[in-house]
Amino acid sequence: MKDIAKFIFEVGTLKRIKRGWLKSEGVGNPESVAEHTYRNVIVGYILAKMENADVGKVVKMCLFHDIPEVRIGDIDKVAQRYVDKSETEIKVLEDQLMNLPESISSEILSVMFEFFEKKSKEALVARDADILELLFQAKEYADVGYTGTEYWLQQNSKLLTTESAKRLFEELMKQNAFNWSKGLENLK
């Protein structure tokens, strides 16, 4: 129990680690990793249904793959030019899970190995969900007025592989991020 409690504290660090939008877009108070991961999980859930993939597995891939960032930080695309994190992430994860009950650590590790391999249908869907979440966030910043996000929208959308994710991307470019609440107001 003590080690699980420790792990839960550790994971909470993601609520306080900021994603790279300050460097790339000048967003002064950008979202945290945990905020990104939360929507990533929901997007993964729905994308898995649309693509007829194993929903439970995709959700777990989305939920756990950012956890190594607690120890190494959010290494953004520019930093990745200089620092190679590909091998490191799985090592960090092994350290992080070391003292958890075997049933938990072995499931998370096997799901993560599959995710990092980028081969199975579930891994591709989870990866698309991760990229899509970023694209939704980029469009939200764009619609607030951060003009530089246009570049990241184009660059990252090229990485999408599933049909459903590509169609969602086309659609998100057509919509204004803040239109969803229009028509729902009670004006009485």
Place this chain on the structure above:
Amino acid sequence: MNSMSDIADITKFFFELGTLKRTERAGWSVTGISKPEVIAAHAYRAVVIGYMLAELEKCDKNKVMRMLMFHDIPETRIGDLHKVAASYLNSEEGEAKAAADQSKLLPSSVGNEYVELIKEFNAKKTKEAIVAKDADYLEAAVTAKEYLVNGYKHSEEFLERIRKVMVTQSAKKLLAEIEKSDGFWWKGLKKNV
């Protein structure tokens, strides 16, 4: 399932979800925390805790995780009502209405599951609902402990209240460990200089 209008509605739903990244958890402001966490940050760790707790309590993990993924989503429309507000407004009824509206944006299989799981969660009867509730409170307890060690002493009172609402044995044991710990998980991991 995936006509163009469906895709447009799902897209709308994903934009709506983004609101949870910008909506602060209201209860902390009452205890004097001026820049508290947002709902999405809380929901993230609640799902992770739910996964662990469901494993410890031997119940349906996927269901527990989904309850925790979904049950905060109606707050995009009604906001996060803290316990003082909840004594004036019926937030549960409002959330159910909002969830029913939101589900129309989703493919029917997803929409039905969404509404049903929120209902099951709020009814607190099934094992999964009880475990998910405990996970949700436990997340708040860990956050309270983090605020406490950073000097927000009113969080102590909040922890006391949570102690009373925990139901499962595993959640009670975890809470006891959390209260004993200082929260500094990184001790011993730093590179020596």
